[in-house]
Amino acid sequence: MRFAFTDDQVAFRDAVRDLLAKECPPEVVRAAWPEGEVPGGAKPGEGARADADRLDAVWRALADMGVLGIAVAEEHGGLGMDELNWVLIAEETGYAALPHPFVETVCVAAPLLGRADLADGSATATVQPGRDEPVPWASADVLLAIDRDAWTLTVHDEWEADAVASVDGARQLASVRASGGEEVGGAALAFDRGALGTAAQLVGLGRRMLDLTVAYVVERKQFGVQIGSFQAVKHHLADAALDLTFAAPAVHRAAWSLATASPDASRDVSMAKAMASDAAHRAGRAALQCHGAIGYTVEYDLHLYVERAAALSRAWGTAAWHRGRVGRALEI
Amino acid sequence: MDLEWSSDERRFRDEARTWLEAHLAEWKAGHDGDLSGDTRDGFARHLVWEQMLFADRWAVVSWPEAFGGRDASLWEWLIFEEEYYRAGAPQRVTQNGIFLLAPTVFEFGTPEQQAHILPRMAAADDQWCQGWSEPNAGSDLASLTSRARRVDGGWVLDGQKTWTTRGAFCTHLFGLFRTDPESERHKGLTYLLVALDTPGVTVRGFGRLDGDEGFAEVFFDEAFLPDDALPGGVVLGGEGQGWSVAMATTSSERGLTLRSPGRFMAATARLIELYRSAPDDPLLRDRVTRAWMKAEAYRLQTLQTVTGTVEGRPAGAETSLVKIWWSELDVELHEVALDLLGADAEATGPWSKGWQFSLSGPIYAGTNEIQRNIAAERLLGLPRR
Numbered sequence: 001m002r003f004a005f006t007d008d009q010v011a012f013r014d015a016v017r018d019l020l021a022k023e024c025p026p027e028v029v030r031a032a033w034p035e036g037e038v039p040g041g042a043k044p045g046e047g048a049r050a051d052a053d054r055l056d057a058v059w060r061a062l063a064d065m066g067v068l069g070i071a072v073a074e075e076h077g078g079l080g081m082d083e084l085n086w087v088l089i090a091e092e093t094g095y096a097a098l099p100h101p102f103v104e105t106v107c108v109a110a111p112l113l114g115r116a117d118l119a120d121g122s123a124t125a126t127v128q129p130g131r132d133e134p135v136p137w138a139s140a141d142v143l144l145a146i147d148r149d150a151w152t153l154t155v156h157d158e159w160e161a162d163a164v165a166s167v168d169g170a171r172q173l174a175s176v177r178a179s180g181g182e183e184v185g186g187a188a189l190a191f192d193r194g195a196l197g198t199a200a201q202l203v204g205l206g207r208r209m210l211d212l213t214v215a216y217v218v219e220r221k222q223f224g225v226q227i228g229s230f231q232a233v234k235h236h237l238a239d240a241a242l243d244l245t246f247a248a249p250a251v252h253r254a255a256w257s258l259a260t261a262s263p264d265a266s267r268d269v270s271m272a273k274a275m276a277s278d279a280a281h282r283a284g285r286a287a288l289q290c291h292g293a294i295g296y297t298v299e300y301d302l303h304l305y306v307e308r309a310a311a312l313s314r315a316w317g318t319a320a321w322h323r324g325r326v327g328r329a330l331e332i
Numbered sequence: 333m334d335l336e337w338s339s340d341e342r343r344f345r346d347e348a349r350t351w352l353e354a355h356l357a358e359w360k361a362g363h364d365g366d367l368s369g370d371t372r373d374g375f376a377r378h379l380v381w382e383q384m385l386f387a388d389r390w391a392v393v394s395w396p397e398a399f400g401g402r403d404a405s406l407w408e409w410l411i412f413e414e415e416y417y418r419a420g421a422p423q424r425v426t427q428n429g430i431f432l433l434a435p436t437v438f439e440f441g442t443p444e445q446q447a448h449i450l451p452r453m454a455a456a457d458d459q460w461c462q463g464w465s466e467p468n469a470g471s472d473l474a475s476l477t478s479r480a481r482r483v484d485g486g487w488v489l490d491g492q493k494t495w496t497t498r499g500a501f502c503t504h505l506f507g508l509f510r511t512d513p514e515s516e517r518h519k520g521l522t523y524l525l526v527a528l529d530t531p532g533v534t535v536r537g538f539g540r541l542d543g544d545e546g547f548a549e550v551f552f553d554e555a556f557l558p559d560d561a562l563p564g565g566v567v568l569g570g571e572g573q574g575w576s577v578a579m580a581t582t583s584s585e586r587g588l589t590l591r592s593p594g595r596f597m598a599a600t601a602r603l604i605e606l607y608r609s610a611p612d613d614p615l616l617r618d619r620v621t622r623a624w625m626k627a628e629a630y631r632l633q634t635l636q637t638v639t640g641t642v643e644g645r646p647a648g649a650e651t652s653l654v655k656i657w658w659s660e661l662d663v664e665l666h667e668v669a670l671d672l673l674g675a676d677a678e679a680t681g682p683w684s685k686g687w688q689f690s691l692s693g694p695i696y697a698g699t700n701e702i703q704r705n706i707a708a709e710r711l712l713g714l715p716r717r
Contacts, residue, residue: 001341001407002334003635004643084333214712229715231701234708241707242653249632250625256333271625320618327621332607 003249005088013088016067020096023058026301031055032099033169047299059100059121069119071111078110078119083196087255090197091248094204097308099170101126101137103197108190109144113155118142127194128176129316134164136315138174145178146191148317153187156180168307192258192269195316199251199269199276205309206244206276206283212302213237213287216294227290236286243279250275267329270322277313277322284309335635337411344404345411348390352419355384366682369425370546375501378425382456392430392454399446400454406638414594418601428497429453429460431590433506436523436568440577444564449525463493463507463526463550464578470495471702473508474517474575478552480509480524486559487511487524487566489532489552497696499548500537503528508574521574525566530555542688589651590697591658593631596665599686600627603669606683610672620672623665630658649710652703659693659700666690 005013027050036043062068070086072078079085086107093102101124109125110118117123126140131147143156159178166173214237217228227233254272257265284306288295295302313319337345359381369378385391386400394409395401404412424430430453437449452458469476478491493499493507505526512520528535532555537545559565569577600623607620633654637647647654666687670677677684694700708714 001337001635002639003632004639005333210712214714218713218715225717226715228708229717231705234712234714235701235704237712237714238653238656238704238707241712242656245650245653246626246629246633246657249636250629252333252636253335253632256335271628275625275629323618323621323625326625327617330604330621330624332604332617332620 003252005084005252009085009088012085013092015065016062016089016092017095019061019065020058020092020098023054023061024096024098025050026097026304028054028058029097029099029170029304032172043298045297045299047301055099058098059124062100062102063119063121068106068121069110069116071106072116072119073111073114076114076119077116082259083107083193083255084259087196087200087252090200091204091207091251094201094308094312095208097170097205097208097304100124101140103127103194103201104137104140104144107197108194109142111193112144112153112184112186112190113142115142127190129191129194133315134166134173135161135176136166136171136173136311138163138172138176143176143178143181144190145176145181146187146194148187148191151187151191152183153185153190154178154181154183166311168304168311170304170308171311188266189258191316192266195269195273195322196251196254196258198312198316199247199254199273202273202276202280202309202312203244203248203251205305205312206240206247206280208305209280209283209287209302209309210237210240210244212305213240213290217290233290236290240279240283240286243275243282247272247275247279264329267326270317270325270329273317274319274322274326277319280309281313337407341407341411344408345415348412348415349419351388351390352415352421355388356419356421359384366685367422368542368544368546368685369423370498370540370542370544372501372545374544375425375498378422379456379459381422382424382426386455391426391456392434395434395450395454399450406642410592410594410634410638413592414597417592417594417598420598425498425501426453426456426459427590428462429458429504429506432462433460436506436577436580439580440523440569442564445562445568446564448563458504459498459502460504460506461496461499461502461528461548463496463499463505465495466492467494471699474521476508476510476521478507478509479513480511480522480557481513482511483556486561487557489524489526489530489555489557491552492549493552494547494549495696496535496548496550497546499528499550500535500545505550506568508578511571511574515572518575520572521578522571523568523574523577524557525562525568526555526557527561530557530561532556541691542685589634589654589658591662591693593627593634593658596627596630596658596661599662599665600624603665603672606669606672616668616672619664619668623661623668626657626661626664630654630661633657649707652698652706653711655697656694656700656703656707659690662690662693663687 027048031050035041069078070081074080104127105125108127123141125142126137128135128145138161143159145154156178159176161174161176164173164175217233220227251272254268257268294300363377367374369375389402392401393404393412466476480487480489508521509524511522532553534551535548537548540546669683
């Protein structure tokens with residue numbers, strides 16, 4: 001029994017964390033949002049927006065580090081690693097609100113399709129995780145359409161996409177129409193990997209919102225004191241930390257279950273996604289409440305993470321859908 | 333990462349399971365129905381069970397063999413706890429000694445104190461209760477006013493402790509007393525070990541919300557506590573050091589947590605059985621699933637903590653979050669059970685009794701509000717007021 005990651009896994013995570021802290025600050029996330037109506041592409045009152053080429057540079061930097069091919073077999077130019085080796089990295093992409101299809105490309109499509117162009121960053125993939133659901137990252141090169149009633153997976157190289165305005169402007173949401181395509185096996189495993197990657201991102205997002213808020217309430221003074229000294233504020237943030245503290249091990253266990261092909265893997269993934277969705281939601285509510293009005297502005301960075309968490313907590317199956325799957329596994 | 337048990341650990345589990353099944357049946361055959369250990373008769377009956385555990389070295393598995401244990405690893409301790417509750421074994425009426433006092437004795441006791449106190453505690457020859465709270469010192473423990481005055485050859489105790497769990501049935505009390513009359517708050521306190529039959533000590537039991545006489549108040553009226561009342565002395569960890577001694581072992585490497593995951597895994601397994609016996613209801617099914625996930629998450633978080641502990645990265649202030657988690661889970665899972673029972677829940681039974689007990693969880697061992705303060709200040713770094 002050993003419930004911890006290896007030193008190498010932690011070191012890889014730390015390297016990605018450092019890279020994203022440098023290459024994917026909030027202004028880069030913002031650069032992925034649709035351009036607004038004032039010169040420079042900003043919305044009125046919007047915060048700093050990085051140049052569009054920095055957006056591409058993040059993905060290139062991840063490709064150079066080998067991150068994009070982490071789950072691709074070595075004969076296809078990847079590192080051939082399992083879920084335990086990418087789950088911590090997925091958390092970091094959540095922490096950064098990376099505005100790229102990391103889960104769809106790296107966790108789902110790359111190991112399934114074994115394409116070198118997905119590993120080297122020259123192509124991206126997106127996933128429709130359920131029939132008729134909206135699809136993020138509409139500019140991707142490949143679409144994997146999962147039907148999680150029939151458990152089929154169809155790969156499309158061409159499809160029609162109509163942009164859908166999203167609460168998270170970085171996600172490039174679309175409604176898609178695709179016909180034909182190639183049906184391949186592995187729908188359930190692909191879905192589980194996507195749900196796990198998303199759960200990990202939600203844990204990372206929760207931590208980011210908590211970190212932002214801790215920094216704010218230590219700085220902000222009202223009634224002559226730091227608002228972080230108020231018990232009401234402390235309890236909001238302790239509750240956020242509580243749920244994240246217990247969601248993270250569920251996510252890590254689900255990675256182990258997938259990596260070892262455990263018969264309980266789908267149950268464990270669903271437990272992870274349900275708990276991570278709820279934990280990120282609670283962290284987001286606490287973060288907004290403890291920030292007060294500043295957190296409710298487009299200029300301040302918090303909304304980038306709150307809205308990503310709102311999107312991801314319901315994508316790849318809502319918490320309730322996943323609890324339903326856990327309940328069936330428990331035979332209740 | 334490896335989430336499988338070793339063959340030795342599986343053998344240990346089998347051995348525990350086999351022993352528990354056989355001996356529980358034997359113990360339960362000796363009385364009628366469910367018996368609370370928090371009543372006078374029930375306590376006596378539970379001591380028989382404690383003696384059975386001790387006789388076959390299952391009372392304190394993680395302790396050294398010299399003190400009645402098995403030198404079991406923390407992993408084996410977790411396994412034993414899982415099996416203990418899975419088997420439906422009773423509450424441990426000796427637990428406040430084993431989980432709260434013993435870790436402190438291991439850390440601060442002299443060899444003489446350890447040699448005397450620990451084996452007698454393991455054998456349930458001495459039963460210890462905790463004397464911390466006072467009528468005006470609950471969450472604000474540092475405001476306590478019970479005094480111990482130094483005199484020739486011992487201490488003279490004055491004051492009152494209260495909410496003392498099983499105090500009316502125990503033989504000994506470990507408590508915090510103010511030994512420096514000029515001191516305030518956390519300073520000038522001393523951790524003392526007191527036999528409850530010491531002249532001048534009066535114990536009065538009183539009823540809890542669940543109807544059991546599980547609480548006591550303990551009065552000290554010029555009670556003389558001789559230095560040699562216990563071999564090795566009655567002070568644990570040095571005069572004036574009481575606060576740091578008491579706080580040092582709030583989480584212990586020999587027990588880790590007052591309420592282990594096994595307890596909640598067993599309870600949620602019974603909850604699932606209860607759900608299967610009730611008409612299908614999607615809302616209740618969702619709540620049962622949530623309760624199971626929370627118990628499972630507690631198990632996983634504990635595996636992570638034990639891994640850290642055995643690898644030299646002991647848990648810190650997250651133990652406050654752990655206490656919030658299991659105590660709220662306990663209430664939640666019992667409330668789901670009562671809702672499954674519907675109107676029948678009003679009748680006294682294992683679930684209603686368990687629910688009544690669960691309500692105390694967010695209050696005892698540091699209220700959950702205090703735990704939230706600790707987590708916010710020590711884990712997140714928020715400023716104290």
